[in-house]
Amino acid sequence: MTEPLFDKIAIVGLGLIGSSLARGIKKHALATTVTGFDGSADVRARSKDLGFCDSIAETVDEAVTDAQLVVLAVPVGAMAAAAQSIAPHLADGAIVTDVGSVKAAVVRQVADVLPAHAAFVPGHPVAGTEHSGPEAGFADLFEGRWCVVTPCARSTDASVEKVVALWTALGSTVETMTPEHHDIVLAITSHIPHLIAYNIVGTAADLEDVTQSEVIKFSAGGFRDFTRIAASDPVMWRDVFLNNKEAVLEVLGRFSEDLAALQRMIRWDDGQSLQDHFARTRAIRRSIIDAGQDTADADFGRPHGHDD
Ligand SMILES: NC(=O)c1ccc[n+]([C@@H]2O[C@H](COP(=O)([O-])OP(=O)(O)OC[C@H]3O[C@@H](n4cnc5c(N)ncnc54)[C@H](O)[C@@H]3O)[C@@H](O)[C@H]2O)c1
Numbered sequence: 001m002t003e004p005l006f007d008k009i010a011i012v013g014l015g016l017i018g019s020s021l022a023r024g025i026k027k028h029a030l031a032t033t034v035t036g037f038d039g040s041a042d043v044r045a046r047s048k049d050l051g052f053c054d055s056i057a058e059t060v061d062e063a064v065t066d067a068q069l070v071v072l073a074v075p076v077g078a079m080a081a082a083a084q085s086i087a088p089h090l091a092d093g094a095i096v097t098d099v100g101s102v103k104a105a106v107v108r109q110v111a112d113v114l115p116a117h118a119a120f121v122p123g124h125p126v127a128g129t130e131h132s133g134p135e136a137g138f139a140d141l142f143e144g145r146w147c148v149v150t151p152c153a154r155s156t157d158a159s160v161e162k163v164v165a166l167w168t169a170l171g172s173t174v175e176t177m178t179p180e181h182h183d184i185v186l187a188i189t190s191h192i193p194h195l196i197a198y199n200i201v202g203t204a205a206d207l208e209d210v211t212q213s214e215v216i217k218f219s220a221g222g223f224r225d226f227t228r229i230a231a232s233d234p235v236m237w238r239d240v241f242l243n244n245k246e247a248v249l250e251v252l253g254r255f256s257e258d259l260a261a262l263q264r265m266i267r268w269d270d271g272q273s274l275q276d277h278f279a280r281t282r283a284i285r286r287s288i289i290d291a292g293q294d295t296a297d298a299d300f301g302r303p304h305g306h307d308d
Pocket residue numbers: 012013014015016017018037038039040043073074075076078081082099100101102124125126127128129130131132133134233236240
């Protein structure tokens with residue numbers, strides 16, 4: 001039997017991601033003890049019943065005391081408050097990491113709040129579902145997925161190595177980049193697609209001459225996928241857009257221009273341009289799939305060898 005990577009891990013925020021992490025860490029025996037804490041008394045009680053942690057602390061200081069690793073798994077807009085709540089209780093040499101979907105704003109809000117005797121290694125597992133809360137978590141969520149680690153001025157080589165080792169042991173493939181680069185990449189691959197889904201489902205629901213029941217009835221195809229994404233947690237996504245404002249607005253500008261170009265092609269019966277555009281995007285999907293077959297390139301969010 002191999003040694004656990006950490007003695008005590010504390011997880012702050014026990015929703016989809018925090019509870020999945022706790023389950024995965026227990027499954028792979030990556031820590032001697034996993035202690036959980038959530039700001040909501042109701043979530044703490046439900047987590048205790050579900051039993052995915054060794055213990056659920058009633059206070060944040062009890063959770064964090066003596067932990068070698070503290071994971072912040074709260075919405076991006078709550079990261080600063082969570083960091084402030086753990087800061088006075090962190091052990092000497094503790095590593096703090098997070099799982100937020102936005103990185104530069106989290107680094108700005110968290111790094112300076114933490115004491116000098118702790119390291120901070122920002123992270124983002126590119127894995128999730130439209131569900132939230134402790135009941136939604138599962139141990140294999142991170143298996144065969146990417147995890148992006150974005151070291152900052154408060155990261156040490158040793159702390160980055162430990163966090164990378166954790167995600168690797170959970171079955172993820174880790175890629176390292178700057179927080180700013182992460183935010184622009186995820187704006188196009190994750191944040192804008194969610195905005196499009198929220199928008200199209202809202203538009204469909206608002207159409208006066210299409211009834212709600214018709215929207216449900218005919219949503220078996222492409223629209224159904226949009227409704228799944230548009231069911232994602234409102235608080236989480238509000239915080240993503242408010243905290244990745246620049247990158248999202250930059251990508252959205254490009255997106256709107258391209259959409260306007262497609263609109264013109266339809267208006268002016270420019271069939272050739274439409275066909276050329278669709279042929280190009282079809283080739284892009286095919287090249288992504290081909291690349292995924294012999295490299296670790298993304299195959300729709302999954303590293304090589306993990307097709308659905
Ligand atoms: N859901 C996804 O698909 C997904 C994927 C990757 C990363 N993320 C990121 O992971 C983080 C958590 O997302 P989730 O889906 O698990 O959310 P969730 O809503 O399921 O859980 C978040 C939990 O944090 C708790 N919380 C809020 N503020 C707190 C505080 N100050 N102290 C302690 N607990 C607090 C809430 O009570 C809640 O139980 C977010 O930053 C999100 O951007 C989400």
